[in-house]
Amino acid sequence: MMHKTLLSLLALAAGVSANAKPLVNGNGDKAAIPNWDFQSTSSVDKDLAKLSKTGLNTKSWNHVDASACTLMGCFLKNGKYKDSDLWFSDNLTKFNWGQFTVPWVYRNEFQLPKAGKGQHFFLETNGISSKADLYFNGKQIADAEFQAGAYGGHTYEITDLAAANNAFLVRVYPTQYLFDFAVGFVDWNPYSPDNGTGIWRDINIKQTGSVAMGTLSIAVDAPFPIGQKDATVTIRAKATNLEKTTVKLAAKATVSDPSGGAVGSSDQSITLAPNESKYVEFKQTVKNPKIWWPKEWGAQPLYSAKVDFSVNNAVSDTASSKFGIRTVTSVVNSHNDTMFTVNGQPFQVRGGGYGADMFLRWDSARFTKIVQYMFDIGYNTIRLEGKMEQPELYEIADKLGLFVIAGWECCDKWEAWDYNHDLALDPPPIWDERDYAIANASMVHEAGVLQTHPSMLSYFVGSDYWPNDRATKIYVDALKAAGWQVPIIASAAKRGFPALLGPSGMKMDGPYDWVPPNYWYDINGDGTNRYGSSFGFGSELGPGVGTPELGSLKKFLTKADMDDLWTNPDKGLYHMSNNDSQFYDRSGYNAALYARLGKPTSLDDYLMKAQLMDYEATRSEYEGYSSFWSAARPATGLIYWMQNNAWPSLHWNNWDYYFRTAGSYYGTKTGSRTEHVAYDYVTHEVHLINHSLDKKGARSIKVDVIDLTGKSLSSQTIATSTDPNTSKSVGKVSGLDTIKDVVFLRLTLTNQGGKTLSRNVYWLTQGVDALDWDNTTWWWTPVTKFIDYSALTKLQPATVVASIDASGCKPGVPGTKGKTVTLVNKSTVPAFFVSLNLVDASGADVVPVVWTDNYVTLWPGEKIKLTASQWADGAKAVEIKGYNVKAAKISI
Ligand SMILES: *[C@@H]1O[C@H](CO)[C@@H](O)[C@H](O)[C@H]1NC(C)=O
Ligand SMILES: *[C@@H]1O[C@H](CO)[C@@H](O)[C@H](O)[C@H]1NC(C)=O
Ligand SMILES: *[C@@H]1O[C@H](CO)[C@@H](O)[C@H](O)[C@H]1NC(C)=O
Ligand SMILES: *[C@@H]1O[C@H](CO)[C@@H](O)[C@H](O)[C@H]1NC(C)=O
Ligand SMILES: *[C@@H]1O[C@H](CO)[C@@H](O)[C@H](O)[C@H]1NC(C)=O
Ligand SMILES: *[C@@H]1O[C@H](CO)[C@@H](O)[C@H](O)[C@H]1NC(C)=O
Ligand SMILES: *[C@@H]1O[C@H](CO)[C@@H](O)[C@H](O)[C@H]1NC(C)=O
Ligand SMILES: *[C@@H]1O[C@H](CO)[C@@H](O)[C@H](O)[C@H]1NC(C)=O
Ligand SMILES: CC(=O)N[C@H]1CO[C@H](CO)[C@@H](O)[C@@H]1O
Numbered sequence: 001m002m003h004k005t006l007l008s009l010l011a012l013a014a015g016v017s018a019n020a021k022p023l024v025n026g027n028g029d030k031a032a033i034p035n036w037d038f039q040s041t042s043s044v045d046k047d048l049a050k051l052s053k054t055g056l057n058t059k060s061w062n063h064v065d066a067s068a069c070t071l072m073g074c075f076l077k078n079g080k081y082k083d084s085d086l087w088f089s090d091n092l093t094k095f096n097w098g099q100f101t102v103p104w105v106y107r108n109e110f111q112l113p114k115a116g117k118g119q120h121f122f123l124e125t126n127g128i129s130s131k132a133d134l135y136f137n138g139k140q141i142a143d144a145e146f147q148a149g150a151y152g153g154h155t156y157e158i159t160d161l162a163a164a165n166n167a168f169l170v171r172v173y174p175t176q177y178l179f180d181f182a183v184g185f186v187d188w189n190p191y192s193p194d195n196g197t198g199i200w201r202d203i204n205i206k207q208t209g210s211v212a213m214g215t216l217s218i219a220v221d222a223p224f225p226i227g228q229k230d231a232t233v234t235i236r237a238k239a240t241n242l243e244k245t246t247v248k249l250a251a252k253a254t255v256s257d258p259s260g261g262a263v264g265s266s267d268q269s270i271t272l273a274p275n276e277s278k279y280v281e282f283k284q285t286v287k288n289p290k291i292w293w294p295k296e297w298g299a300q301p302l303y304s305a306k307v308d309f310s311v312n313n314a315v316s317d318t319a320s321s322k323f324g325i326r327t328v329t330s331v332v333n334s335h336n337d338t339m340f341t342v343n344g345q346p347f348q349v350r351g352g353g354y355g356a357d358m359f360l361r362w363d364s365a366r367f368t369k370i371v372q373y374m375f376d377i378g379y380n381t382i383r384l385e386g387k388m389e390q391p392e393l394y395e396i397a398d399k400l401g402l403f404v405i406a407g408w409e410c411c412d413k414w415e416a417w418d419y420n421h422d423l424a425l426d427p428p429p430i431w432d433e434r435d436y437a438i439a440n441a442s443m444v445h446e447a448g449v450l451q452t453h454p455s456m457l458s459y460f461v462g463s464d465y466w467p468n469d470r471a472t473k474i475y476v477d478a479l480k481a482a483g484w485q486v487p488i489i490a491s492a493a494k495r496g497f498p499a500l501l502g503p504s505g506m507k508m509d510g511p512y513d514w515v516p517p518n519y520w521y522d523i524n525g526d527g528t529n530r531y532g533s534s535f536g537f538g539s540e541l542g543p544g545v546g547t548p549e550l551g552s553l554k555k556f557l558t559k560a561d562m563d564d565l566w567t568n569p570d571k572g573l574y575h576m577s578n579n580d581s582q583f584y585d586r587s588g589y590n591a592a593l594y595a596r597l598g599k600p601t602s603l604d605d606y607l608m609k610a611q612l613m614d615y616e617a618t619r620s621e622y623e624g625y626s627s628f629w630s631a632a633r634p635a636t637g638l639i640y641w642m643q644n645n646a647w648p649s650l651h652w653n654n655w656d657y658y659f660r661t662a663g664s665y666y667g668t669k670t671g672s673r674t675e676h677v678a679y680d681y682v683t684h685e686v687h688l689i690n691h692s693l694d695k696k697g698a699r700s701i702k703v704d705v706i707d708l709t710g711k712s713l714s715s716q717t718i719a720t721s722t723d724p725n726t727s728k729s730v731g732k733v734s735g736l737d738t739i740k741d742v743v744f745l746r747l748t749l750t751n752q753g754g755k756t757l758s759r760n761v762y763w764l765t766q767g768v769d770a771l772d773w774d775n776t777t778w779w780w781t782p783v784t785k786f787i788d789y790s791a792l793t794k795l796q797p798a799t800v801v802a803s804i805d806a807s808g809c810k811p812g813v814p815g816t817k818g819k820t821v822t823l824v825n826k827s828t829v830p831a832f833f834v835s836l837n838l839v840d841a842s843g844a845d846v847v848p849v850v851w852t853d854n855y856v857t858l859w860p861g862e863k864i865k866l867t868a869s870q871w872a873d874g875a876k877a878v879e880i881k882g883y884n885v886k887a888a889k890i891s892i
Pocket of ligand 3: 275
């Protein structure tokens with residue numbers, strides 16, 4: 001240990017106060033600028049060169065203890081605003097948006113060590129929304145012409161300007177969501193007042209020696225049968241000689257296995273001419289490789305690679321990264337649909353569209369909860385449409401086994417092509433030279449961030465429209481230059497494609513709003529004119545549902561707003577999509593709800609009916625796609641539009657902003673079970689679904705139909721053999737053509753030991769909703785005649801007895817055995833759509849929480865156990881309610 005006095009003397013000698021600590025201190029060090037002072041340019045000196053000199057008094061400025069935040073994100077972080085207030089009712093409309101129509105500045109002062117001979121300092125941006133001027137120690141080092149685009153990451157050498165004390169200033173310009181290369185929300189939700197302007201990703205300071213290292217790239221070659229043959233890993237990084245003299249570089253790569261043991265290392269010696277850049281490449285054989293699988297199919301072993309650059313026996317630069325050994329490919333099949341394979345197995349993509357926070361706040365813990373919920377509802381993939389977030393997202397996905405489809409967003413500057421220009425009302429100008437340069441910088445940067453991650457399934461270089469040939473080449477070149485190995489797909493739609501990439505094999509034909517359950521089964525043979533139904537790859541589709549339950553509604557709606565929900569079915573609602581959007585009101589959804597289930601008589605009645613609608617709508621979507629996975633024209637994948645929202649929204653989610661789960665969650669969870677049995681609304685067939693690769697044994701399916709009084713109408717048992725990763729029709733439910741009123745259908749899948757693998761109850765009436773396919777619009781297929789569930793009102797009340805066993809629960813530990821509620825239906829009639837909710841002492845929802853099943857229907861006399869794996873503490877009671885079950889609360 002160095003003597004304390006000596007340390008302070010050294011610090012003083014360097015002209016730094018004794019307390020100050022340099023941001024970086026050693027070659028290869030990298031650190032984010034940790035916090036900011038920020039202020040509107042309307043209240044600071046106009047001379048930015050002056051403002052970016054050290055010693056400025058910024059006491060009157062705003063301060064935030066965060067390395068990255070948009071202006072609104074900074075104000076939320078430092079407590080000036082609260083999201084619970086901003087998001088309450090239509091409060092945002094009354095907000096002072098005007099303050100963000102002028103540029104703002106972010107500023108920080110930090111220390112650096114004295115640059116010795118052969119030492120260099122760099123400033124690295126990772127994207128600033130949407131453009132910025134950068135000033136360092138009184139000099140402008142970049143302008144907004146160059147430092148542009150929310151994903152435009154650049155590296156600036158600051159060695160000659162660096163001193164012991166440094167000041168850095170960033171002037172950010174107001175973002176125009178539709179006109180800039182930003183992170184926008186199209187019509188998903190109201191815009192943040194600042195349109196996401198600001199330093200939304202870290203700005204890093206980096207120190208190197210004479211040779212700097214570029215982004216690491218790790219390519220994996222794992223021949224089939226995967227895991228049984230050696231894999232080869234190619235590690236590559238660019239070396240740049242920063243000196244005016246020739247430099248001899250010693251480069252070393254080390255690979256470690258998932259438990260940290262050495263796999264191997266290799267050295268190279270490279271001579272670099274003045275200012276020369278060269279790629280340094282290492283190959284490493286991995287014997288008996290441990291294979292990375294998506295969670296549903298296996299484990300997630302992560303290897304690591306480290307590269308060290310040394311000059312004259314001293315570290316010059318260093319970098320390391322984890323990677324996984326796996327192979328992802330895709331083909332466009334004979335139907336022009338994309339089919340992915342993972343480690344040689346055909347892989348049905350089931351997932352959701354991701355909603356980034358409205359203020360672009362990143363929260364690793366929150367994202368981890370999102371992934372837990374995704375897995376719980378059977379998802380294996382998340383689609384980020386232009387919301388590439390932070391590097392931590394990919395680290396979490398790698399670790400937990402979630403696939404990621406990243407890509408650019410639609411409907412704004414990112415897709416300003418001549419062939420879709422007349423479609424927008426207020427179209428952003430078609431790309432000019434500078435736009436191509438911004439797009440290139442954006443792709444180069446994102447490719448570098450994403451390339452090493454085993455969780456990457458694909459990059460979509462377009463969303464609703466494909467990029468033109470010039471942009472496509474820029475994107476593909478940048479991805480390839482980064483060592484890209486997984487599929488690059490032209491767009492998320494079938495509207496056209498660039499020659500370089502060919503057809504996308506993705507369909508984007510809706511729906512985005514309510515459609516009845518038979519929609520997904522009405523596949524018309526080869527799928528012609530059947531839009532979103534269960535064939536091919538639906539890149540964003542769903543019945544639009546996701547109605548929050550009461551505990552959540554109270555957090556963001558007034559009493560009057562809540563009354564609107566059930567008394568004003570056609571009214572535009574602030575917590576739906578934007579007011580110029582097709583999805584601003586719930587009129588289409590409510591028309592179906594009123595016609596099928598009857599006019600609501602109270603908010604509680606509306607919410608009960610809404611959850612019935614949401615459950616039925618999502619279950620059928622996932623069952624449809626799962627059932628037709630092995631069809632003549634396979635359903636190769638689907639992404640739910642959308643799984644989670646940017647704020648408390650009344651639609652388009654699998655769970656609400658507060659993590660309360662309801663109909664759309666448990667409908668999806670049921671519909672995408674790994675081993676499952678599903679009812680085909682169109683043909684009355686029973687589909688046996690198997691998403692697993694290894695669950696073994698004979699299976700039996702019991703089919704029971706009862707009427708509203710509980711009387712058995714039919715009962716059959718189907719014995720069947722099974723195939724991995726396959727779905728098939730195993731029989732037909734008889735007697736459904738003569739239904740009077742409403743009947744309940746229960747499908748139970750059991751294994752040889754009699755263990756129930758899937759239990760699934762439907763409510764059915766005569767016929768199905770009549771779809772008007774010929775009048776399909778981009779957002780839905782209208783219904784000309786609704787089915788009538790009104791006989792449900794004849795259902796007699798049922799008595800359900802609940803008992804709670806909380807003994808196995810470890811509070812606060814996710815995934816541990818939780819509270820089990822045993823429900824027994826003591827009546828002779830079915831107990832319909834019974835749900836459980838954990839609440840705390842004050843009656844507030846305890847979230848997040850995962851129930852094994854919920855919103856269940858019990859046969860007369862039937863007993864069901866539902867277990868809550870509890871993540872949040874504080875649960876004191878369970879609330880129970882059902883369509884014909886009196887609401888009750890049981891203390892734990
Ligand atoms: C938003 O609404 C709540 C409840 O009415 C109120 O207390 C709060 O002050 C409002 N906040 C803003 C920023 O308007
Ligand atoms: C936000 O973006 C929208 C769409 O481009 C634009 O109309 C609006 O003026 C922007 N707001 C600000 C504060 O710049
Ligand atoms: C080093 O190379 C870069 C890129 O080729 C060039 O822009 C720069 O001027 C060169 N610097 C020197 C000192 O030669
Ligand atoms: C697939 O797409 C190509 C290119 O658009 C088209 O020529 C071909 O007819 C399509 N095939 C089918 C089966 O739709
Ligand atoms: C894209 O950027 C990379 C890295 O700066 C550069 O090498 C390449 O030439 C650029 N491509 C185009 C088309 O400008
Ligand atoms: C629609 O929303 C915008 C942006 O919040 C607002 O300026 C406008 O007044 C709203 N229009 C209506 C009709 O509510
Ligand atoms: C799913 O496939 C596996 C692997 O062969 C098999 O063991 C299992 O029984 C199948 N399950 C069903 C429901 O078909
Ligand atoms: C489409 O809907 C309209 C009513 O909105 C109806 O008149 C027309 O017949 C429908 N078209 C078809 C082809 O069914
Ligand atoms: C392990 C296994 O049997 N995988 C099968 C998954 O299903 C596809 C067809 O859908 C088969 O080709 C695979 O062999």
